[in-house]
Amino acid sequence: MSAALVLPLLSAGPSATAEQPASGALQRAFAAAAAEYRVPPSVLLGVSYLQSRWDAHGGAPSVTGGYGPMHLTDAAAALARAPHHSDTGEDPRGDDARAARSGGEAELPEVSELPYRLKTLERAAALTGLPDAELRQSPAANVRGGAALLAAAQRQLGQPLSSDPADWYGAVARFSAADDTATATTYADDVYDVIRAGERRTTDSGQDVSLPADPALVPDRARAAGLGLRTADAGPAECPKTVACEWIPAPYKEFGEGDYGNHDKGDRPASQGIDYIVVHDTEATWETTLKLVQNPEYVSWQYSLRSSDGHIAQHVPLKDVAWHAGNWYINSKSVGLEHEGFLTSPDAWYTEAMYRTSARLVKYLAKRYGIPVDRQHILGHDNVPGTVTANIRGMHTDPGPYWDWAHYFELLGRPFTPTAGPDSGAVTIRPEYDGHRPLYTGCVKAGEPCAPHGSGAVRLHTAPASDAPLVKDVGLRPGGQDSTDGVNDTGARASTGQQYAVAERRGEWTAIWYLGQKAWFHNPRSRPTAVNARGLLLTPKDGAAEVPVYGRAYPEAAAYAGTSVPVQAISPLPYKLLAGQRYVVGDRAPGEYFFAPTFDTSGHRVIRGKEAYYEFQFGHRVAYVRAANVRVLAS
Structure with a gap:
C-alpha cells in the first residue's frame, strides 16, 4: 500500500x-x-x-x-493517501453475478482545506x-x-x-x-x-x-x-438517542445503461436478516468521506463516524444494502460502519469519543436486529472473507491491529472474560492491549518498523518458539511462502475476541487450529494473551478426510428452480477443514442469495435454500462450511 x-x-x-x-x-x-x-x-x-x-x-x-x-x-503534517475504497483492484460490492464496482479515484484534500478540528x-x-x-x-x-x-x-x-x-x-x-x-x-x-x-x-x-x-x-x-453552531438535519436517521446523528443520504441513481449506484434497495429484515456489523476505517478525512458517499459512481456504507467528537452521519437506510465489505453475502446481511481515519494504514489509534459513540450505535443495532455481540458477528473489515479464491488477496485489512477490540467490547458491555477452566477446548484471544507491542513493519515504508504501539493481535507460529516461522496462508500466498510481520499481512494473526479450538498446550505456548494447521502463540500464565472459553466446535464428519471451506453461504442449485435467477456458483476456497481439526462455531444459517443486479427493483429477489451452513472462525477471517459435512460438539 x-x-x-x-x-x-x-x-x-x-x-x-x-x-x-x-x-x-x-x-x-x-x-x-x-x-x-x-x-x-x-x-x-x-x-x-x-x-x-x-x-x-x-x-x-x-x-x-x-x-x-x-x-x-x-493533520497538516500528514501526507494523505487514497481513501479506503479507491483501490481499483477491489470490488466493494463483492457480487460476481455482475460487473465489478470499483470505488474509483478520489481527490485528496489540500492542506489548506483542512478544517480547524484537524x-x-x-x-x-x-x-x-x-x-x-x-x-x-x-x-x-x-x-x-x-x-x-x-x-x-x-x-x-x-x-x-x-x-x-x-x-x-x-x-x-x-x-x-x-x-x-x-x-x-x-x-x-x-x-x-x-x-x-x-x-x-x-x-x-x-x-x-x-x-x-x-x-x-x-x-x-x-x-x-x-x-452559534448549525442545527444538523437528523431527517430519517436511525440512531440511538444517546448519540448526535444526522442524515446525509447516499444516492440511488442510474447513470448509464445497466449501471447505477451506489447501493441496492432492499426490504430488510423482512426479506433477509441483518446478522453482521462490519467495522471499517475510511482512510480519508471526514469531508472527503462525505463527498465520496454522496457520489453515485462511488460505493456506500450505512454510517460514518467522526474521530474528533464521535459525530455520526447515516447514508443508507438499514433496510437497504450498502456496498462496503467486498463480499456480497456479507453486504446483504450486514451494516457497515466507517470510522474516520487517514494517516497510516492501518491507523495508529482511535479517540475515546469515537469508540464510545460507535459502541452505542452497535448496541442499538444489535438489540434492534438480534445480532449476537461477539467477534463472529461484530466483524472488522479484515475479518470478512473473500468470496472466491481470486478475491482473497484483494480483501481489506482495516481497522487493523491497533483497533482496541477489548476496550470496544467493554463499552458494549460484553468484556472478554474466562468462561471455562484451564483445560478447556477453546480460547478467546485477549492480550493486554497497552503492554502487548508486537513489531509490525510497513506503516510508512515497506519493511521499516512501525512506531511501538499497543495491539490487540497475536502472532501465530509453526512451532512453540518465537523464532519459528509464521504460519502460512495459501490464499494470500499460493506459492507457499511464510507470512510476514507486515502491518497489513493477516496471514498469521489472531485478534482480540476471536475464539479458536485448542490443538495443544506446551509450557507457555498454546496451539490453535487455524487455516487447516496448528498455529502456536505465546501464552504465559504470568501474562496470558488468551483466556479459556467454552462453546460449540465443529469438525468433519466421521470418515471425511477433508471438508470444503467457503467465503459465502449460497443456496444449493435446486433452490433456484422455478425462478429466473441464475444459479450462483458455490466455489470453495483453497483451504480445507481436515479430519481431527476443530473450529469454533459462530452461527448456523440457510444458504441465501440476494439477487439485485439491476436498478429496477421489480426483479430483485432473495433465494433461500434448504441446505444449512455454519459460519466459523477459520483464520483471521471467518468462513462457511456446509452443515451436512460436519458434526458439532461441545468444547
Whole structure:
C-alpha cells in the first residue's frame, strides 16, 4: 500500500528505550496546567479522558493526526493517501453475478482545506508559546496546550475562568470543534458523565491517573447557547438517542445503461436478516468521506463516524444494502460502519469519543436486529472473507491491529472474560492491549518498523518458539511462502475476541487450529494473551478426510428452480477443514442469495435454500462450511 504518513510523524515520539517519567508525573502535569490556565482540574481531566483515556501513545498520531493526552491535531503534517475504497483492484460490492464496482479515484484534500478540528495543535502553540514538536512529543506540554484551548474557549464565550466545573459546559462543547449544536453538546454531556462517575487507570506509559467522582455535579447547559453552531438535519436517521446523528443520504441513481449506484434497495429484515456489523476505517478525512458517499459512481456504507467528537452521519437506510465489505453475502446481511481515519494504514489509534459513540450505535443495532455481540458477528473489515479464491488477496485489512477490540467490547458491555477452566477446548484471544507491542513493519515504508504501539493481535507460529516461522496462508500466498510481520499481512494473526479450538498446550505456548494447521502463540500464565472459553466446535464428519471451506453461504442449485435467477456458483476456497481439526462455531444459517443486479427493483429477489451452513472462525477471517459435512460438539 502507498505510504500514508511522512516519516517524521511516526519517528517524532520518544524511543522505546527512553527513560520513562515517574508514575505520578502526568497527574501532576494535569494539576499544574489546570492551575496555570485556571481550568478546573476535573474538566481538564474529563476532556482528556474522552480524547485519549489519558494515553500518550508514545508520540504516535491518532487516525486524524491527533497527539498526546489532549489529542491536539496536526493533520497538516500528514501526507494523505487514497481513501479506503479507491483501490481499483477491489470490488466493494463483492457480487460476481455482475460487473465489478470499483470505488474509483478520489481527490485528496489540500492542506489548506483542512478544517480547524484537524489543526488544534497550531492554535495551542500560539496560545502557549510552545514549539509544535514539544506539543507532539511531551505529554506535559500537550496537557498545557489543551488547558490553554479550554481557557481560550471559555473567554470566547464571554465566561469567567470559574473554579466551578459546572460553568465550563460551553467551553467543553467548543473544545470538541464540532460544527453542529447536537454533536458539541453530546460531547460535553459525555465529558460531564466521566466527571460524575470518576475514572482511574494506568496509562500506556505506566502513568497512574485518577479523576475523583463528582456525582452531584450538574453542568450549566445554558452556557452552550453562545456557540452559534448549525442545527444538523437528523431527517430519517436511525440512531440511538444517546448519540448526535444526522442524515446525509447516499444516492440511488442510474447513470448509464445497466449501471447505477451506489447501493441496492432492499426490504430488510423482512426479506433477509441483518446478522453482521462490519467495522471499517475510511482512510480519508471526514469531508472527503462525505463527498465520496454522496457520489453515485462511488460505493456506500450505512454510517460514518467522526474521530474528533464521535459525530455520526447515516447514508443508507438499514433496510437497504450498502456496498462496503467486498463480499456480497456479507453486504446483504450486514451494516457497515466507517470510522474516520487517514494517516497510516492501518491507523495508529482511535479517540475515546469515537469508540464510545460507535459502541452505542452497535448496541442499538444489535438489540434492534438480534445480532449476537461477539467477534463472529461484530466483524472488522479484515475479518470478512473473500468470496472466491481470486478475491482473497484483494480483501481489506482495516481497522487493523491497533483497533482496541477489548476496550470496544467493554463499552458494549460484553468484556472478554474466562468462561471455562484451564483445560478447556477453546480460547478467546485477549492480550493486554497497552503492554502487548508486537513489531509490525510497513506503516510508512515497506519493511521499516512501525512506531511501538499497543495491539490487540497475536502472532501465530509453526512451532512453540518465537523464532519459528509464521504460519502460512495459501490464499494470500499460493506459492507457499511464510507470512510476514507486515502491518497489513493477516496471514498469521489472531485478534482480540476471536475464539479458536485448542490443538495443544506446551509450557507457555498454546496451539490453535487455524487455516487447516496448528498455529502456536505465546501464552504465559504470568501474562496470558488468551483466556479459556467454552462453546460449540465443529469438525468433519466421521470418515471425511477433508471438508470444503467457503467465503459465502449460497443456496444449493435446486433452490433456484422455478425462478429466473441464475444459479450462483458455490466455489470453495483453497483451504480445507481436515479430519481431527476443530473450529469454533459462530452461527448456523440457510444458504441465501440476494439477487439485485439491476436498478429496477421489480426483479430483485432473495433465494433461500434448504441446505444449512455454519459460519466459523477459520483464520483471521471467518468462513462457511456446509452443515451436512460436519458434526458439532461441545468444547
